Amino acid sequence: MKSLNSHIEWVSSQPKIASNWTPNLPNFPQFSQCFLIEYKKTMKSESPEICESLVKKSEEEEELQDRECLICTDDIGRSFENTVKCDDCKRRYHDDCLSEWLKIKRTCPACSRLVLNRNEFPPLTK
Structure with missing residues (x-):
């Protein structure tokens, strides 16, 4: 950060800088050696567990447990x-x-997304 701040101060103090000028800044981010070692160990170990809610579910499992019509209850x-x-x-x-x-x-009463009436717009079939 000190290097970055000093470059900003230097650029601010220059009256004319060429449009193709690029500053010589350190590579970001810089990780400690300890972090890199732990990262490599972690990546070689077992795969991380994936949150079950992110895994694509089958059509039957995608049904909501709520069995009540929100319109008529x-x-x-x-x-x-x-x-x-x-x-x-x-x-x-x-x-x-x-x-x-x-x-x-x-729109859907629950999520407000556009919903088409199947009577007015029947699904296209082959």
């Missing part, structure tokens, strides 16, 4: 028949509830 049930799932927040809503909701607002 009724239970959705286990079969998910006649429901729609938000692709972003993974919340499910009754088809009828979401259709009525989308007449007023075109």
Whole structure:
């Protein structure tokens, strides 16, 4: 930092500096030898454990445990028949509830992301 500050002071005191001039600054960051040794040991050891919430889950595991439609507050049930799932927040809503909701607002009630009504915009198939 002292070297950097002295270069800043020097540049500030110069009335004319060429546009192609580059200062000779130390390489940042500079790690201690002890840190580098510990880092190498760590990288050679077992892989770090990854937070389970960051690992991509299967479609079935991505379902929220909350089984309540946020619009009507009724239970959705286990079969998910006649429901729609938000692709972003993974919340499910009754088809009828979401259709009525989308007449007023075109966003997911939970995450406010754009949601398209499947009756108006059916999915494209091959």
